[in-house]
Amino acid sequence: MYTGWPLYKWLPHCPSVDKIAKRSTNVSYTPLALATGNVEIMPNTFTYKIITENHPKEGIRATGVKVRNTWTGIKQELYADCVVIAAGAIETPRLWLNSMLPFNEWVGKGLANHNMDLVTGIFNSKELISIINSPNVGPNVGHTSGARFDYPGLGSILAMGLSPGLTASFSYAISKSGNSPHLDSHSFSKGPVVGKELMELMANYQNSMNLLIVTDDEVVKSNKVSTNPTVTDEHGPVPAISYVPSKNTLRKKKELIKIAGNILLKAGAKKVVHSDWPDGMMIHIMSTMRMGYVVDQNCEAFQVKRLFISDNSVLSNGLGGANPTLTTQALATRTAAIINEKYF
Ligand SMILES: Cc1cc2nc3c(=O)[nH]c(=O)nc-3n(C[C@H](O)[C@H](O)[C@H](O)COP(=O)(O)OP(=O)(O)OC[C@H]3O[C@@H](n4cnc5c(N)ncnc54)[C@H](O)[C@@H]3O)c2cc1C
Numbered sequence: 001m002y003t004g005w006p007l008y009k010w011l012p013h014c015p016s017v018d019k020i021a022k023r024s025t026n027v028s029y030t031p032l033a034l035a036t037g038n039v040e041i042m043p044n045t046f047t048y049k050i051i052t053e054n055h056p057k058e059g060i061r062a063t064g065v066k067v068r069n070t071w072t073g074i075k076q077e078l079y080a081d082c083v084v085i086a087a088g089a090i091e092t093p094r095l096w097l098n099s100m101l102p103f104n105e106w107v108g109k110g111l112a113n114h115n116m117d118l119v120t121g122i123f124n125s126k127e128l129i130s131i132i133n134s135p136n137v138g139p140n141v142g143h144t145s146g147a148r149f150d151y152p153g154l155g156s157i158l159a160m161g162l163s164p165g166l167t168a169s170f171s172y173a174i175s176k177s178g179n180s181p182h183l184d185s186h187s188f189s190k191g192p193v194v195g196k197e198l199m200e201l202m203a204n205y206q207n208s209m210n211l212l213i214v215t216d217d218e219v220v221k222s223n224k225v226s227t228n229p230t231v232t233d234e235h236g237p238v239p240a241i242s243y244v245p246s247k248n249t250l251r252k253k254k255e256l257i258k259i260a261g262n263i264l265l266k267a268g269a270k271k272v273v274h275s276d277w278p279d280g281m282m283i284h285i286m287s288t289m290r291m292g293y294v295v296d297q298n299c300e301a302f303q304v305k306r307l308f309i310s311d312n313s314v315l316s317n318g319l320g321g322a323n324p325t326l327t328t329q330a331l332a333t334r335t336a337a338i339i340n341e342k343y344f
Pocket residue numbers: 045046047048086087088089091092095283284285310311312313323324325326328
């Protein structure tokens with residue numbers, strides 16, 4: 001039995017998600033949409049085909065979707081005046097390809113992902129007191145991303161606070177550099193760091209600062225999402241991803257690593273560790289259904305009328321290295337207004 005301070009007195013003063021969350025759609029648009037009474041959310045529902053018809057005036061146009069409930073396996077057809085796909089930059093091209101929509105040489109092509117990396121500076125407590133009047137950097141205090149430096153033409157660098165577990169993996173253990181630590185071309189320690197050295201670095205966790213490298217990744221047509229009819233799941237052929245960073249992307253990334261390491265050294269870091277992340281570490285996945293190539297400036301598919309795309313895949317490139325989500329959300333909001341004007 002709880003005998004301490006009465007919880008019910010405290011709860012009303014708790015910060016609620018709608019008051020403190022960033023403007024994620026579950027606290028912004030979704031409640032507004034549900035309040036209209038015209039929206040139904042169908043969880044566990046996977047769309048596996050876009051339904052189209054050949055209209056005498058409009059040509060090929062979307063009229064609905066085929067969906068499957070992933071819990072019950074029950075399939076359904078849903079019909080609408082317009083269809084909006086927002087399945088993300090991997091699943092959206094998969095859905096186009098599996099629906100056998102008209103051939104477009106740019107569907108799935110041009111995958112950009114900011115080819116990220118991490119550079120970590122380890123500071124000395126005594127020196128920190130003279131620099132910031134504190135013995136710690138405190139990477140687990142405050143916002144997870146605190147400051148950002150944009151370098152047009154190269155990308156951006158973000159100060160990123162990580163928990164101890166993520167620091168051990170992202171800063172030190174995840175690396176494509178081989179089995180033992182060595183120096184990179186800028187003379188920074190290069191991962192992976194394991195064993196005794198990892199323990200020593202983690203003992204300095206409170207004095208470490210991570211800088212995330214977000215490269216202005218070049219759009220290359222051979223970087224792509226494709227499907228192979230022989231590799232399937234219950235929703236049809238699964239997406240296969242090919243990504244090899246271009247020489248130009250690697251050049252930009254190298255420059256950003258050098259700048260980040262020098263920022264840390266000049267700030268007083270006694271050691272700099274460059275993780276050297278694998279190229280497959282993708283969290284900003286973009287540009288596989290690019291505006292101007294697959295969709296028009298309204299995000300409506302050139303070849304399928306009334307079919308709109310409103311996720312990261314329509315971004316024409318990697319935005320110069322900016323985090324993509326707010327741009328995609330802004331674009332989706334604009335697309336909603338355009339659909340309303342054009343078709344309703
Ligand atoms: C660890 C991490 C940290 C990140 N941090 C940041 C950040 O700080 N800032 C930033 O801007 N971005 C960040 N991102 C990127 C951000 O998450 C993406 O930019 C954003 O979520 C992309 O939105 P989207 O709509 O394109 O795709 P998603 O968010 O992936 O949405 C697609 C949705 O469609 C569903 N779906 C897929 N296929 C189907 C189908 N056939 N039928 C029905 N539903 C389907 C999926 O389940 C998913 O819910 C981060 C990502 C990760 C992984």
